[in-house]
Amino acid sequence: MSEPASAAANAATVAASAVKAASASAAATELYGSFFLGPDEFALPAVCIREVVNLPAKITTLPLSPAHLEGMFTLRGTVIPIVNLGRLFNPAAGPAVPGNKVAIIEHQDVLVGMLFDDTGEILRVRPEQRSVLQYAPGATPGVIAGTILLDQGNRLLQVLDANQLIRIENVPQVLSLRASGQQRLQRAQAQGERRRCVSFRSAGTSFAFEMAAIQEIVRVPELQPSVLAGKLCLGRMNFRGSPVAVVDFTALLSAGAAARPVDAADQDQRVMVARIGDATIAFLVDSVDSIIHFYNDDVLPIPLLSKARAGMFGGCISRPEQGDVILLDHSGIFSHKEIAEMRQGHAKLYPLDGQQAAAGKESRHGARKVYLTFRLEQAFAVEIKQVREIIKFSDNITRPPGTPHYMRGVLNLRQMMVSVIDMRSLYGMPEQAPGELSRILIIERGEERYGLLVDGVEDIITVLDSQRYAAPRLMRNQAAGAGMQSEAAEVIDMEKDDGNRQSFSVFDCGSLIDKLANLLPPQAQP
Incomplete structure (x- = not known):
């Protein structure tokens, strides 16, 4: 081979190697989105960032939730939980404020919103700029997966692990339905017949019981003392001649907080008498708001909120003109043991009420x-x-x-x-x-x-x-x-x-x- 031909062949080989190396480098380069939390800068893989939105004007507080769960909001028909990342790192951090941003993370078909102070930029990061955080064997991985070092070591970003963010304890996992055709099919299958519920407020949040569970709603009567009164039970009331335990719904939501006294001056307070299994239980609530009609597919999922009484939460009914209402499954509020104690305890302790009930049944008649x-x-x-x-x-x-x-x-x-x-x-x-x-x-x-x-x-x-x-x-x-x-x-x-x-x-x-x-x-x- 002549010298010019040899030089040309060598140049071609070098060029091919350069192209191959560049392709490999491009393949290894990853896109990240950066966010700020105070002076600290964080990064998330761009592939898991569905979108970034402003802090919603309406955020519904979730009962029995940890401090780092800011609440939830509805985005185009899907309930999105919002994690306050600042409180996740520091429980004393403040709540969300206007101007904050929410990054919607989509990972393994799960949607979670992350609260940040502000957005940064889109970054192309090479492998040598990334490092992976190693956790000790057997230790539970945290939400920080590693770091990114830029600007010759003068700029450090903490990389968040999307897999761990969607699995933070007591944060509801909401599945993302991507295919509109699938959504329409599920909507048609789930439509079913129209249902009705009664909405009420307690601890600043709107809830609802299905109409079939409610026996009566009355103004707060004079409550009789009960030896079973405690953190939940305020006392007992006479309901059609039978002793019925009155439970403070706000104390129920506060997971261990003491029941508050009845405020005689509060004209909005009501007692909702509900049938749970074979027992009748009364709930003291802040106010009763309205009757809502809905279909099965109107109930948006809000899975596990807390390990305590998790079975009571049936979903969320989102009403643009009225706000979000948490639909409760009345059958999951109490354990069978709790119901038995409240029902049998009052019946045994206050037999006179039972005698009055028997006498009342004889004198009353009709449907x-x-x-x-x-x-x-x-x-x-x-x-x-x-x-x-x-x-x-x-x-x-x-x-x-x-x-x-x-x-x-x-x-x-x-x-x-x-x-x-x-x-x-x-x-x-x-x-x-x-x-x-x-x-x-x-x-x-x-x-x-x-x-x-x-x-x-x-x-x-x-x-x-x-x-x-x-x-x-x-x-x-x-x-x-x-x-x-x-x-x-x-x-x-x-x-x-x-x-x-x-x-x-x-x-x-x-x-x-x-x-x-x-x-x-x-x-x-x-």
Whole structure:
């Protein structure tokens, strides 16, 4: 081979080796995203960063959760838990503040949000710039996987381990459904029939019990002392002649905190009486908010929140106009042992209550119906099955021109147009601006759907046939101008636990819908 040909061959070989080395180096180079937490800089493999979002305006606090779990928020139909990385390293670190960023990590189809102070940049990191942190044999690996050294050793980044971040104890694991076709198929399969629940607030968070679990919702009665009173049990109440333990729901969520005393001045507090297995348990809550209807696929997953009473959490119902509500599985709140102690203990310790129950059963008769009570100048009751749901009054009501004076306007409720009726105006009552307690009762019949604006919703009560009476003729006289009472065919009269009596005019939504169908012009009907 001639000397020029040999030189050309050598040059080609060197070039090929250079290309191969460059390809190998490029293959070994990895992309990382950097984030700041105070003065410290962290890095995550770009492949596991799904997106970065601003701190959500609405974060739902999770009960029984560790300090490093900031809460959860809903992102395009998926519940994302947020881990406060600062508190993970230092429990005394502060909470999230406006301006923080949340990096959504997706690893092994699990989604978790990491809270940082700010974002950095996208980095291309070569193998020699990376180092791996070695843990002692048998030790549990931490969330720091290694380091990246840049700028000739003047810049150090700590590499976070995505595999460990999604497995932090008591942080819920939420699976990511990537295929929209799969989501639609699962939605169609899970749709099922419509369900209803009653939402309430406790410890600053909204929860809900399914309607089937609730026997009654009442104002806080005078509680009787009980030797079983402790961290959870406030005492006992007389419920239809039987002793029922009253549990402080906030203390239940606080995992060991002492039960708080009943605040007689708090007009919002309620007692929710629920049936759990074969036992009746009452819960003291801060307030009862509304009735929500939902389908199976509306319940977003929030798996294990805590080892304590983890079975009570059924999922999250996300409502853009009202906020997130944690749906509870009432059957998983207490262990069988706890239920037996509360039920059998009270029955054995207070046999007199049991005797009163037996005597009461002999004197009472007839079937029971469940009613929702509300206020509109006076106290009214409506059979709860006539109410689709309850929502807070909203200013997002559009009033079309030419609508009658008693029609407040039209409300877009989850892509359903609802005509909102001002009940005060319809029945000639004095005008009153809607307040914090005002509610809209959503009623429907077939394709007809209305929202009834009332002053406030009070309780859910169970009424015996013997407690319902035909309304007096004088009250039902249309010519007498008795307003809503003129349309009440029945009156409920029942004795409260304190011995006083209370009465309600029974309102029939069907009659109102008939009336509105005749009054409203066709274009104003929903």
